[in-house]
Amino acid sequence: MSFEFADRLRKIPPYLFAEIEEKVAKKKAEGLDIIDLGIGDPDLPTPQPLVDEIKRQLDDPENHRYPSSGGERDTRVAIAEWYSRRFGVELDPDREVAVLLGSKEGLANVARAFINPGDRVLCPNPAYPVYAQGATLLCDAEPVKVPLYEKDGFLPDLDALPADAKMLYLNYPNNPTGATATPSFLKDALRWCNETGTILCYDNAYSEMTFDDYVAPSILEFGRQAIEFGSLSKTFNMTGYRLGYAVGDAKLIAGLKKVKSQIDSGAPKFIQKAANVALGEYTGRSRPKMVEDNVKVYKERRDVMVRGLRELGYDIKLPKGTFYLFFGVGESSIEFANRMLEVGVVVTPGIGFGQNGEGFVRMALTQPVARLEEALERMRKA
Ligand SMILES: Cc1ncc(COP(=O)(O)O)c(C=O)c1O
Incomplete structure (x- = not known):
């Protein structure tokens, strides 16, 4: 007996992120040290x-x-x-x-x-x-x-x-x-x-x-x-x-x-x-210390990464919000992400966010500064 997905489920395009996860798992199994800038999941602990x-x-x-x-x-x-x-x-x-x-x-x-x-x-x-x-x-x-x-x-x-x-x-x-x-x-x-x-x-x-x-x-x-x-x-x-x-x-x-x-x-x-x-914790419009401390960490990471990417020749603006960097790579976003994966840096291809994301990649600032610097160094070599 075979079960059929409903029509509405078949309309959902293949989940690019699952594909990336699979490739990352394979690289990890091969012993490659992975710097994961793919998923937007904070690495910092809950206060x-x-x-x-x-x-x-x-x-x-x-x-x-x-x-x-x-x-x-x-x-x-x-x-x-x-x-x-x-x-x-x-x-x-x-x-x-x-x-x-x-x-x-x-x-x-x-x-x-x-x-x-x-x-x-x-x-x-x-x-x-x-x-x-x-x-x-x-x-x-x-x-x-x-x-x-x-x-x-x-x-x-x-x-x-x-x-x-x-x-x-x-x-x-x-x-x-x-x-x-x-x-x-x-x-x-x-x-x-x-x-x-x-x-x-x-x-x-x-x-x-x-x-x-x-x-x-x-x-x-x-x-x-x-x-x-x-x-x-x-x-x-x-x-x-x-x-x-x-x-x-x-x-x-x-x-x-x-x-x-x-x-x-x-x-x-x-x-x-x-x-x-x-x-x-909020007593007014301003962020309380437990949130401000987080944002300070992301701000430092943002500044380090934007500076480094600019030095590598990417045209990238300093974002005023979120912990994502999104920038044009001048080639297929999937090919770029695959090349980065070869050196152990996970980025998300822009096309995963829709056709208009093609040509861009997203990096999540969810790694400590030292790892971001290492990622930049690997990108420079690649
Ligand atoms: C734009 C945006 N909205 C909503 C969410 C969902 O967040 P949550 O379900 O954890 O509240 C996310 C998660 O990454 C997001 O990026």
Whole structure:
């Protein structure tokens, strides 16, 4: 007997990252020392006070039980209060906030709530693949490519967007490009969405990972008819805990919560308790020490790597956000990544983020400075 994948699953393109992982495993087995700049997973540990809080909360049997799928009330309140301190945005914790199992599922599940088969969804390209795939294709909908070009700072041309789509995904600070958005662009994007009746899903997963004087805003600072997604993953080095949030328009949040109530049973209570402590570290708009310490590390790595890549002849801008460097390599991104792998340096080919990523590669700054310097040296020799 043979089992057939559903049509919608067959539409999902082969997972480039799995292929890379396989090649890396093979090289490791051959004994090659690998410097992995591929995956966007912080190498720094979760701040100790947050680990301690989880351990403490685990001792309370009440936290061993089912949570509520849309989030425990104390965590929804903690998120709302954080938005007030950090962004000056007031939220109703009962109607305008949902707790997520990491922002990834929310970005995908919101589409299940509002997208019908055949609907068109505007997906930037290059982009985090979940928008076009996990959200759009798995809803039997049609991803419409929104090209992002380096010459435009990787911001889309709003005037060129079709007005007949149901939903638009935007993400700044941006993975994979490291681009950030100006307030005027965000204001225009939200206005365009509201005028055309397009649901704006704003992915703000890197809101706290910014450098120099740049402070990332919330889309809700410019209006309330949108849904914004955020995460503790990168801010607090908590990728493995799976804790994110969605905030914004009450109808959009209600739809997302309704979908989630049929699929998951919420983030573990002891993780939500740690989230309360993490967000409580913010006393105002500025980052608390535990986040600032992280950002300092990434900033130093960014500066070392950008300087080194420029010395190697690459034309690369200093990104103001995220821990990614995205730069043109003047050849096929897969061939470049393969050549780098030969010397034990893992980079992600830009094409893995969509056709418009071709010719670029992404490096994640998830290795200590000494390893980044070693990677640069190997690249120089290669
Ligand atoms: C742009 C972007 N959005 C969302 C996510 C999902 O993060 P999480 O599900 O850990 O909150 C990621 C993870 O890499 C990302 O790069």
